[in-house]
Each structure stands twice: as structure tokens, then as C-alpha cells.
Amino acid sequence: MEKITLRVFRGDNVSGGLVDYPVETFPGMVVLDAIHQIQAEQDSTLACRWNCKAAKCGSCSAEVDGKPALMCKTRVDQYPTGTIAVGPMRAFPHIKDLITDVSWNYRMSAKIPPLTPRPENEGKPFKLQQADVDRVQEFRKCIECFLCQDVCHVLREHDRKDAFFGPRQMVRIAALEMHPMDSLNRREQLKGEAGVGMCNITKCCTEVCPEHIHITDNAIIPLKERVADDYYDPIRGLLTKIGIIKRDTKAPLSSVPNDLTKIIVHEPRPVK
Amino acid sequence: MAVSTAPRPAAPKPLPNMQRQDTWWIEPVLVVATLVLFIIYGTYRAFENNFYDTMRIVEAHGGLKNGVAFFGTYAPHYLSPFYSPPIQDWYESLFHSKMAVSPSLLLLAFPGSFRATCYFARRSYYRAFFWDPPACAVREIAQARRKNYTGEREFPFVLQNLHRYALYAIFVVVLFHWMHLVQALFFSDAEGKSHFGVGVGTLIVLVDTVLLSLYVFSCHSFRHLVGGVLNRFSSNKARFNVWMNVSALNARHGLYFWLSLITVGLADVYIRLVSTGAIRDLHIVF
Numbered sequence: 029m030e031k032i033t034l035r036v037f038r039g040d041n042v043s044g045g046l047v048d049y050p051v052e053t054f055p056g057m058v059v060l061d062a063i064h065q066i067q068a069e070q071d072s073t074l075a076c077r078w079n080c081k082a083a084k085c086g087s088c089s090a091e092v093d094g095k096p097a098l099m100c101k102t103r104v105d106q107y108p109t110g111t112i113a114v115g116p117m118r119a120f121p122h123i124k125d126l127i128t129d130v131s132w133n134y135r136m137s138a139k140i141p142p143l144t145p146r147p148e149n150e151g152k153p154f155k156l157q158q159a160d161v162d163r164v165q166e167f168r169k170c171i172e173c174f175l176c177q178d179v180c181h182v183l184r185e186h187d188r189k190d191a192f193f194g195p196r197q198m199v200r201i202a203a204l205e206m207h208p209m210d211s212l213n214r215r216e217q218l219k220g221e222a223g224v225g226m227c228n229i230t231k232c233c234t235e236v237c238p239e240h241i242h243i244t245d246n247a248i249i250p251l252k253e254r255v256a257d258d259y260y261d262p263i264r265g266l267l268t269k270i271g272i273i274k275r276d277t278k279a280p281l282s283s284v285p286n287d288l289t290k291i292i293v294h295e296p297r298p299v300k
Numbered sequence: 301m302a303v304s305t306a307p308r309p310a311a312p313k314p315l316p317n318m319q320r321q322d323t324w325w326i327e328p329v330l331v332v333a334t335l336v337l338f339i340i341y342g343t344y345r346a347f348e349n350n351f352y353d354t355m356r357i358v359e360a361h362g363g364l365k366n367g368v369a370f371f372g373t374y375a376p377h378y379l380s381p382f383y384s385p386p387i388q389d390w391y392e393s394l395f396h397s398k399m400a401v402s403p404s405l406l407l408l409a410f411p412g413s414f415r416a417t418c419y420f421a422r423r424s425y426y427r428a429f430f431w432d433p434p435a436c437a438v439r440e441i442a443q444a445r446r447k448n449y450t451g452e453r454e455f456p457f458v459l460q461n462l463h464r465y466a467l468y469a470i471f472v473v474v475l476f477h478w479m480h481l482v483q484a485l486f487f488s489d490a491e492g493k494s495h496f497g498v499g500v501g502t503l504i505v506l507v508d509t510v511l512l513s514l515y516v517f518s519c520h521s522f523r524h525l526v527g528g529v530l531n532r533f534s535s536n537k538a539r540f541n542v543w544m545n546v547s548a549l550n551a552r553h554g555l556y557f558w559l560s561l562i563t564v565g566l567a568d569v570y571i572r573l574v575s576t577g578a579i580r581d582l583h584i585v586f
Contacts, residue, residue, distance in 0.1 A: 037318075046318075094320035095437050113318045118437075157534035181433040185440045186449035208532040225458070226451035229422045232436035245520070245550065249419050252461070253524035260461035 029053060032104060034062050036074065037115040041122045046113065053104055059114060060088050060099035063126070075125040083238050086173030090126050091115045096175040096236045099126075117178040130174050136193045139221065140200055141281060146211040160208045166246060167203035169239040172196065176233035176243055182226045192226035195233035195243050202247035205254065213278035215258045224251050324435035331428035334558070338565055345382050345568060346404035351575035352380035352568070355488070363492065371574075374487035374585050377494075378480075378501045378575075380568045381508060383407065385476040414470040415561070417463040419520045420554040464521040474516050477509040487585050499583030501570055508560070508567040515556035518549035 029052045038047045049070055051062045060078055067074050079085040081100045088099040093113050104112060120128035145154075176195035182188050193201075201222060205214045218224045233243040241247070257264055258276075267273040351357070358375045379386060388403045415421050426432050432449075433440050452460050484502040486494040516522070527543025530536060549556075573579045 091318060091437065093322070094318040095322075107321075109321070113321075115318050159533040159540055160531075163533075179436050181440065182449065182451060184437070185433060186446050188447070188449055188451075192451070206531055210531075223451075223453070225453035226449075228426045228432065228451050228457070229419050230426055230433065230436070231423050232433070235436050244419075244423075249520045250524060250528050253464075253521060253528065256461045256464065257529065260458075261464065 031110075032062075032107075033111045034059075034066065035111060035113040036063070036066070036126070038074070038125055040124050044125075046115075048111075051104075057104045058100055059090075059092055059097075059102045059104060059112065062104060062112075063099060063114070075123075075127050077127050084171055086171035086238075089117055089173045089175050089178065091117060091178070096178045098173060098175070098238050101238055117174070119178040119180070119184040120174075130177075132189060133172070133174050133177055133194070133196060136197050137200060139193070140197060140204070140214075140217070141212060143204055143207060143210050144212050144279075145209045149209060154209050156208060163246070164203045164206050166241055167199045169241055170196065170199055171239055173238060175236045175238065179232040179236045180227075181230065181232070182228075188223075188226060192223035193221075195227070195248065197222065198224060198227070198251060199241060199243055199247045202251055205251065211279055213276060213280050215255050217281055218251055219255050219259055224248065224255055227252070320435070320438055324438055328428040328431075328434055331424045334561070335425065335428070338561060341565060342382065342408065345380075345572070346402050346408060349402040349404065351572045352383040352404070353386070354378045354571065354575055357575050358488065363490070372580060374489055374495065374497065374583065376499050376501050376574065376581050376583060377483040377486050377488070378505065378571045378581075379483065380571045381477065381480075381512075381564045382568050384473065384480055410466075410469045410473050411564075414463075414466040414516075415557070417460050417466050418557060419463070420557045422460065423554075424557075463519075464525065467516070467519055467521045467525075470516050474509075474513055477505075477512055481505050481509045487583060495585045497583050497585035499581045501574060501581050502583070504563075504567050504570050508563040511556060511560040511563050514549060515553070515560040517546065518553040518556055520550065520553065523547060523550050 032051055032053055034049045034051050035046045036049060038044055049066045051065055053062075060076075060081060063074065063076050063078075067076075076088065076090075076099070078088040078100065080087070083098050083101040086098070089096065090099050091097070091114070092099065092102050093107060094115075096117060099114070114126065116122055116126045116128045117130075120130050120132065123129050174196060176199075177183055180192075180195055182192045183194050201214055201218060204210050204212070205218075227244075227248050229244055229249065231244045233248075234241070234245070237243055264273060268275055345352075354371070354376050358371065382404045384407065387407065388399055391397075391399045391403075427434055431441055450457075452458055481502075484505045485496060485498065487497045487499070488494055523543065523546045526546055527533070527536070527539040530539060530543075533540035533543070574581045
């Protein structure tokens with residue numbers, strides 16, 4: 029058995045620092061195993077969020093050697109120096125040790141109207157071919173680990189949470205906007221409060237996604253193109269006006285009944 | 301008035317700056333080096349305004365008969381991609397004089413705007429030149445800009461939304477590349493007769509043309525145009541099939557970006573070397 033040093037951030041949102049813990053490794057050990065070993069043998073007060081330990085629940089998001097990653101999917105033998113730094117996600121308010129407050133993501137999610145079938149299809153089973161759903165099925169793989177939100181420099185470095193919903197919500201909007209049965213035109217929201225224009229395609233979200241969703245290529249860029257169709261393409265606008273291109277028959281979001289978007293989201297509890 | 305004596309809560313302490321330990325800086329360094337080298341060479345070639353068309357060299361010397369010895373028995377028909385389409389020839393046939401500015405300076409606007417607004421290129425140069433961010437999860441230097449950041453919402457970056465127009469223009473460039481490839485399959489003898497053949501230059505132009513085509517037809521805007529805009533693929537199987545094929549190409553769009561950039565430069569270097577007589581084009585003429 030080899031010994032490594034796990035350098036873990038300990039503290040709350042007021043004070044804290046990195047603390048070194050010696051950890052004995054075993055074949056196939058992941059960072060979350062090492063954290064559990066510290067909790068069991070050295071310090072039971074070390075706080076970390078986890079659940080499935082199978083890269084499916086998205087709970088154990090953290091930053092390993094400065095890079096956003098799921099602790100349960102990051103093997104310790106990837107780091108040959110023998111010292112691994114583990115810290116909380118930087119893009120969100122810190123609570124304790126490795127835990128951050130990710131509730132902002134749910135508040136943004138609540139601003140996106142859910143799937144809204146046309147009134148004539150309401151309550152009927154959808155008749156869809158595989159080709160129609162293949163594209164949006166990729167987006168349904170999202171486990172909401174929020175690593176993409178954490179690595180996005182618009183949120184992380186520029187703190188523009190007021191102007192951009194983030195890559196996770198772009199994936200959610202893409203799943204709805206491209207859904208064959210959805211009847212809402214989501215481009216106004218995309219250009220406006222969702223802020224797809226804030227993204228500058230640096231593809232970091234795609235790089236860190238543990239589900240390997242092609243967030244930039246398959247969600248954000250197609251959404252940018254759809255926004256360009258409506259707002260930045262005068263020739264297309266003209267062709268639509270004279271009837272050469274078929275006019276979009278989707279309903280604007282403003283036509284959605286108010287109760288559809290009224291989703292109760294609990295405010296986060298104040299941190300002591 | 302009563303004044304609260306309760307201690308003020310301490311300001312939240314910033315998290316320790318845990319920098320990435322890997323060699324994240326290699327990619328931005330390579331991107332800067334490659335693009336700067338390409339821009340310097342392209343600018344030099346645009347202002348040089350010479351040695352871009354092997355047939356022009358032959359004409360300038362009064363034909364093969366009068367001795368452009370370095371071409372050998374047959375002169376190749378190679379035109380540099382930096383000077384394609386041949387607007388210099390068109391201008392001369394219309395106005396019987398040379399253009400006031402180098403045609404390359406005008407022509408570079410087409411591939412230049414396509415590459416500058418390309419989604420993959422944006423990823424690369426925002427990282428390498430703007431450090432926005434330099435690499436994933438690496439701290440940006442210009443922290444003072446934190447709240448001023450507007451992404452691609454405001455001028456000049458809002459113009460990136462016009463990528464599709466640059467795509468329409470590059471279609472013309474690709475078409476001319478294929479025409480020049482056909483031209484490169486013919487070699488002139490001293491009498492001015494054309495003979496079918498294949499030279500090293502032909503193969504270089506072929507590779508350049510194929511890679512440029514792959515780069516253009518794997519474009520994200522093209523993918524949207526051919527079928528990405530649809531929500532119900534089953535209603536238009538033809539467009540769905542095209543979209544599937546473009547999507548397969550699109551997965552390697554970045555690779556094609558770099559390869560086509562390098563081969564377009566190499567094609568020009570080769571044609572310049574042949575035109576100046578620095579090297580002789582090896583060819584088989586049938």
C-alpha cells in the first residue's frame with residue numbers, strides 16, 4: 029500500500045485553509061474513497077456531499093488539483109506527485125469544507141417553462157420516431173452535478189449570474205427547444221434573461237462533463253444559431269416576411285399562462 | 301439613537317487559489333505560435349504580390365521557349381490559395397492594368413472572416429489571446445473586468461452571430477479551390493499545349509482542397525442550416541440524413557480547422573518555391 033497526501037480545504041465561508049492528511053491508497057482508489065478514509069480514521073467533522081459513489085447522482089462535485097471533477101470518478105493514481113489538493117467548487121457560495129450552496133442553479137432552472145405540448149396534444153400519448161428523440165436524449169443524461177456551471181468562466185470568474193443561466197440550463201433549454209412536441213418559442217428567453225450570448229464557446233463545460241454531453245457543440249451552439257435565425261439574420265427575416273421560409277408557429281413565452289411558470293423554490297437557509 | 305454593539309460579521313474569506321498542476325499552458329502557447337506565424341506569413345505574402353501563379357511566371361518570361369529553365373519541359377498550372385479566386389486575371393482582362401492593391405489583401409477577407417467567426421476558432425483564440433479564460437478553471441488575469449464582461453452580446457463580438465454569412469462567402473472559395481485542383485492536373489509544354497499530368501504540387505493542392513472542404517462542410521452553421529433547425533427529423537428524412545453526415549464531420553471540426561490552416565500555408569509555400577525556381581516541381585505528364 030502506498031501513502032499519499034490529501035490536501036483538503038477545511039473551513040466555512042468566513043475562515044479556512046488547506047489541511048494535509050496522509051492516506052493509504054489501494055488499487056482503484058478514488059478521491060471520494062480517500063475522503064471517506066479521512067472521515068473514518070482521522071477527522072469525522074470533515075464535511076462532504078455524496079450519495080451514489082457511481083458518478084450518477086452528481087453530489088460529490090469538487091475541485092481536484094484545481095480542476096472541477098466528481099470525486100467518485102477521479103482516481104488517485106492519476107496524480108503521480110503523491111499530493112492531491114481537494115477543494116469546494118469556486119463558482120458557488122461556500123458553506124463548509126467541500127460543500128457549497130448550489131441552490132442558485134435550481135432557481136434559474138425554475139425560470140425555464142417546462143415542456144408545453146400544443147393544446148390539441150395535451151393529455152394524448154406522444155407519437156414520436158426514434159430519430160425525433162435521439163438528439164434530445166443526450167441532454168437527458170445530465171445528472172446536475174453543476175461542474176459545467178462551476179467551470180464556466182462567465183459564472184466563475186466574472187460572476188455574471190445576473191446575466192447567464194449557465195451551461196446546465198442551456199442543456200435544459202436545448203432539450204425543450206428541440207423537442208418535437210414542445211410548442212413554446214424559447215429564443216426570446218435565450219437571448220434575454222438566459223443570456224446565451226454571454227457564452228464565448230470556450231468549451232470548458234464540455235471538457236468537465238462526467239456524462240460526456242457535448243454541451244457546446246450540441247446544445248449551446250445550436251441554440252446560438254437559433255437565436256441568430258431570429259435576431260441576427262436580416263436575409264432570413266426578409267425571406268420569412270415574403271413567405272419563402274416558413275414562419276415559426278411556436279407560441280411566445282409571454283403567451284404561457286402564468287401558473288405554468290409559477291414554481292415554488294425555497295430560498296436557501298442562511299448560513300451560520 | 302441606540303447604536304448596535306454587536307460585532308460585525310467578518311467578510312467571507314476567499315477560497316485558497318488552488319491552481320491546476322498540469323501543463324494547461326501548452327495549448328495556448330501552441331495556438332498563439334501557430335496563428336501568429338500564419339498571420340505574419342500571410343501578410344508578407346499578401347504584400348509581396350508575386351510568385352503566386354506559375355503560369356504568370358511563364359508569361360512574364362515570354363513563355364517556356366524563351367527559357368524559364370527551372371520549370372523543365374512542362375510548366376505546371378499552380379495558383380496559390382492566397383490568390384484564389386484569380387481576381388487579378390479578371391481585373392486585367394477587363395481594365396488592361398494591374399490592380400492598385402494586392403488581390404490577396406481583398407481575398408483574405410473571405411477565409412479570414414470565416415475563420416475569425418468560426419465557433420472552434422473562437423474557443424481557441426478567446427483562450428490563447430484574450431485569456432478569457434486561458435484554460436478551464438484557470439484564473440483570469442483581468443479580474444477588474446469581472447462585472448463588465450458581456451461575452452458576445454455587444455460590439456464587436458456580437459458580430460460573431462454573422463458567421464453564416466462568412467460561410468456563404470467561403471462556399472465560393474471552396475468552389476474555386478476545386479477548379480484550381482483541376483487546373484493543376486494540366487501542364488503546358490513549350491508550344492503552349494496542355495497535357496494531363498500529376499505533380500507534387502497537384503497532390504499538395506489536392507490535400508489542401510480536401511481539407512478545406514472538410515473544414516467548411518463540418519461547420520456548425522452549416523450543420524444548423526442543413527437540418528439542425530428542424531425539431532421533427534422524421535418529417536424530412538433527406539435533411540436528417542444530411543444533418544447526420546454533417547454532424548459526423550462536425551465532431552472533428554477543430555482538427556480540420558488546424559489541418560486546413562497548415563495545408564493552405566504549405567500549398568502557398570510550395571507554389572512560391574516553384575515559382576521562384578528555388579525547387580523544381582516533380583511531375584509525371586501523360
